[in-house]
Amino acid sequence: HGLHVSPKAPQDDSLDMVASPGETLHYSVQVPPQQPPGLYWYHTHPHGESYVQDLDGMSGAIVVEGIDRYVPEVRHMRERILVLRDLVLPTDATERKRVMESVAMQTTQCGTAPESPERAFTVNGNLRPQIDISPGERQFWRIVNTSPDRYADLELDSESFDVVALDGMPLTYHDPAIRRRSMSHVLVPPAGRVEAIVTGPPADSHAALRSRCFDTGPAGDSNPAMVLADIISAQPSSLQVRRGDGVAPVYATFPPTVLKRVEASEPQFVVTFTEDKQGFYINGQKFEMNAGPMLTVDIGSLQHWRVMNPTREVHPFHIHQVHFLVYAVGEKPMKDPVWVDTVNVSYGSSVDLVMDFTDPIIRGMSLFHCHLLSHEDKGMMAKILFR
Numbered sequence: 446h447g448l449h450v451s452p453k454a455p456q457d458d459s460l461d462m463v464a465s466p467g468e469t470l471h472y473s474v475q476v477p478p479q480q481p482p483g484l485y486w487y488h489t490h491p492h493g494e495s496y497v498q499d500l501d502g503m504s505g506a507i508v509v510e511g512i513d514r515y516v517p518e519v520r521h522m523r524e525r526i527l528v529l530r531d532l533v534l535p536t537d538a539t540e541r542k543r544v545m546e547s548v549a550m551q552t553t554q555c556g557t558a559p560e561s562p563e564r565a566f567t568v569n570g571n572l573r574p575q576i577d578i579s580p581g582e583r584q585f586w587r588i589v590n591t592s593p594d595r596y597a598d599l600e601l602d603s604e605s606f607d608v609v610a611l612d613g614m615p616l617t618y619h620d621p622a623i624r625r626r627s628m629s630h631v632l633v634p635p636a637g638r639v640e641a642i643v644t645g646p647p648a649d650s651h652a653a654l655r656s657r658c659f660d661t662g663p664a665g666d667s668n669p670a671m672v673l674a675d676i677i678s679a680q681p682s683s684l685q686v687r688r689g690d691g692v693a694p695v696y697a698t699f700p701p702t703v704l705k706r707v708e709a710s711e712p713q714f715v716v717t718f719t720e721d722k723q724g725f726y727i728n729g730q731k732f733e734m735n736a737g738p739m740l741t742v743d744i745g746s747l748q749h750w751r752v753m754n755p756t757r758e759v760h761p762f763h764i765h766q767v768h769f770l771v772y773a774v775g776e777k778p779m780k781d782p783v784w785v786d787t788v789n790v791s792y793g794s795s796v797d798l799v800m801d802f803t804d805p806i807i808r809g810m811s812l813f814h815c816h817l818l819s820h821e822d823k824g825m826m827a828k829i830l831f832r
């Protein structure tokens with residue numbers, strides 16, 4: 446997920462490489478030198494089964510090394526990889542209450558979603574683990590939300606996240622003037638990642654990593670606030686400072702005039718998410734395994750896309766093989782545009798994107814879809830041919 450690699454077998458082919466029971470698949474993925482270094486992940490992608498397989502845990506984190514070329518200070522920090530997964534709440538009422546209480550799950554209605562919660566987040570497989578950090582210590586946290594459909598609106602009690610990368614993309618990668626961004630909370634949609642520097646709270650304070658209530662809309666699933674982990678004051682640990690590899694960082698800057706021209710142009714393609722009792726659709730079409738591509742794009746271009754969500758619930762938009770710049774929400778310009786590979790599209794709203802189709806490595810048949818995997822399974826996906 447998120448790698449700028451070929452969509453052709455035996456690489457990132459999500460269409461034809463499906464292992465039947467007893468079968469073995471052999472992948473050989475060539476990650477290019479220009480891949481932005483950061484946190485990525487992998488998960489199975491069989492249309493119709495993606496949701497249950499991801500929920501069952503068929504996924505894992507991938508680190509593309511080299512982020513310290515862009516943010517050298519992380520060489521001096523303890524690094525943690527935090528994989529968020531789901532624990533399905535027990536059906537037994539007493540057990541269910543016990544689990545909900547153990548993570549201090551919000552019991553009042555969260556947002557406009559009327560249903561009661563079904564899951565709790567785990568961190569590296571544990572419900573509400575403890576994370577050690579000494580007062581004032583700075584640690585480098587790399588967090589991936591592998592949930593098939595839960596949003597993690599992450600927050601620290603004590604302070605802000607010093608964000609250095611989103612979706613594997615260092616903030617500085619497209620703009621050397623930006624190094625880090627202080628954020629009081631970070632919305633990590635299903636499949637999203639955040640990499641941030643976190644500072645240890647004072648010794649006498651109780652602090653936690655939390656997920657805030659996120660409003661998924663009147664037709665959405667309940668996504669209540671809960672504690673993900675307790676942050677425990679610990680003695681400073683001895684740390685071996687990692688050495689850099691001596692490779693200079695590469696930047697991929699687009700001239701501001703070029704980006705502005707694309708942003709100001711009419712959308713070259715509009716993605717509209719819709720749903721009804723029979724299924725989920727992109728531009729009125731339900732995904733068909735044997736159908737041709739919904740569109741073909743020629744490699745070498747930046748394109749303005751708009752993603753519209755007229756439904757009554759949120760949908761996270763994702764496209765394979767590329768990152769895109771999110772620069773407007775509800776057709777209003779964003780103060781701090783971000784390069785990501787997965788973006789939430791709020792209900793009754795839209796996002797405007799600059800798609801980066803410049804890298805010839807992505808040639809082949811690819812996919813874009815809603816990353817609520819039950820929606821993808823029920824048709825909210827389409828093919829795109831990179832030519």
Ligand SMILES: [Cu+2]
Nearest residue numbers: 760815817820
């Ligand atoms: Cu969706």
